[in-house]
Amino acid sequence: MVQPQELALLLQAYPAIAPVQSITPHRTGGFSGARLWQVSTARGDFALRRWPAEHPSPERLEWIHALLRHVAREGLTIVPVPVENIHRKTYLQTHGHLWELVPWLAGRPAKSPCRDILKLRAALAALARFHQAAASFPIGAPQLGISPALKNRHEQLQRLIAGEATELYQSISADVWPAGVTPAQRMAQLFALASRPVERQLAIAARIATPLQACLRDVWSDHLLFEGDEVRGLIDFGAARVESPAGDVARLLGSLAADDPHLWRAGIEAYQSVRPLSETELQLIEAFDRSTVLMAGWNWIAWIYRDRRRFADLSSVAQRLDHYADRLAALVAKLGS
Numbered sequence: 001m002v003q004p005q006e007l008a009l010l011l012q013a014y015p016a017i018a019p020v021q022s023i024t025p026h027r028t029g030g031f032s033g034a035r036l037w038q039v040s041t042a043r044g045d046f047a048l049r050r051w052p053a054e055h056p057s058p059e060r061l062e063w064i065h066a067l068l069r070h071v072a073r074e075g076l077t078i079v080p081v082p083v084e085n086i087h088r089k090t091y092l093q094t095h096g097h098l099w100e101l102v103p104w105l106a107g108r109p110a111k112s113p114c115r116d117i118l119k120l121r122a123a124l125a126a127l128a129r130f131h132q133a134a135a136s137f138p139i140g141a142p143q144l145g146i147s148p149a150l151k152n153r154h155e156q157l158q159r160l161i162a163g164e165a166t167e168l169y170q171s172i173s174a175d176v177w178p179a180g181v182t183p184a185q186r187m188a189q190l191f192a193l194a195s196r197p198v199e200r201q202l203a204i205a206a207r208i209a210t211p212l213q214a215c216l217r218d219v220w221s222d223h224l225l226f227e228g229d230e231v232r233g234l235i236d237f238g239a240a241r242v243e244s245p246a247g248d249v250a251r252l253l254g255s256l257a258a259d260d261p262h263l264w265r266a267g268i269e270a271y272q273s274v275r276p277l278s279e280t281e282l283q284l285i286e287a288f289d290r291s292t293v294l295m296a297g298w299n300w301i302a303w304i305y306r307d308r309r310r311f312a313d314l315s316s317v318a319q320r321l322d323h324y325a326d327r328l329a330a331l332v333a334k335l336g337s
Contacts, residue, residue, distance in 0.1 A: 247288045
C-alpha cells in the first residue's frame with residue numbers, strides 16, 4: 001500500500017504543478033497491474049501512474065513517451081503527454097517502479113460491444129488520426145516488412161496445436177478460479193474446430209510484407225474516452241511497438257463491433273475517411289481478428305491457471321473470457337458455413 005505522504009513526496013519532483021490540492025486513488029490502470037491516482041492542482045488534474053515492477057524498462061518507457069510527444073507535435077490533442085520533472089525526464093524510478101505524470105483526460109469509455117454507431121465511427125476515426133500522426137515517428141527499422149505480431153501468433157498457434165493447448169486445458173481448475181472454468185473449457189472445446197483454418201490463414205499472412213510503423217497494439221473500448229459522441233482521450237500506451245496499423249484496426253473493431261458485419265463496415269469506412277487502408281492492410285485485418293479470437297483466451301488460461309498470476313478485477317477478466325468465447329463460437333459457425 002502506497003502511503004499519501006509517499007505520493008506527496010514523489011510529486012515534489014514536479015514543481016510546475018504545485019501546489020497539489022488532493023490525491024485520489026483511481027482505477028487499477030487496466031489488466032497490466034499499473035496503479036493510478038488522480039492529482040488535483042490549481043493547474044488542473046493530472047494522472048499519476050505507477051507502472052508494474054516487471055515492465056516496461058526505462059528504455060521502453062522513453063520510447064513510448066517520445067512517441068506521445070511526437071504525435072502531439074503532429075497535432076493529435078487526445079493523447080496524454082508526460083510532464084517533465086526536475087530531473088528533465090518524463091518518468092521517475094523509485095521504490096522498484098517507474099512512475100509518470102500526465103494530464104488527466106476527461107471522458108468515459110464506450111460500452112463493449114458498442115451499438116452507438118456515432119461513437120464507433122468516432123473511435124475508428126480517432127485511431128486513424130493517431131496512425132497518421134505516428135507515421136512519421138522514426139522506428140529504426142524498415143518501414144515495409146512482415147508483421148511481428150502475426151509471425152509470433154503463427155508460431156504460438158503451431159505450439160498450441162502441437163500439444164500446448166492440451167497441457168493448458170488440463171491446468172483449468174475450479175480450485176484456482178471457479179468463475180473462469182466454464183468459459184475457459186468452452187473456448188478449449190471450440191479451439192479444435194477453428195485452429196486449423198486459422199493456422200492456414202496465419203501461415204499466409206505471416207509472409208506478407210506490409211507497411212510498419214509505431215502502433216498501439218492493445219487498443220480496445222476502455223482505452224478511448226468519450227464526452228457525448230466525441231473522443232476526448234486515447235490512453236494506455238504500454239503495449240505500443242512497431243506493427244502494422246491493421247492490427248490496431250482489428251483489435252479496436254473486435255472490441256467495439258464484436259461480430260456485427262454492419263458495425264465492422266461502418267468502422268472501416270470511418271477509419272478510411274481519415275486514413276485509407278492499403279489492400280494488404282485490408283487483407284491482414286481478418287487474420288489479426290481471427291487469430292485474436294482464437295488465441296486470446298489461451299493467454300488468460302495460461303496466466304491464471306498455469307502461471308497463477310493475480311488480477312485485481314477478476315470480474316472484468318471473466319467478462320473478457322465470455323467475450324472471446326462468444327466470438328470464438330461465432331467464428332466456428334462462420335468457418336463451418
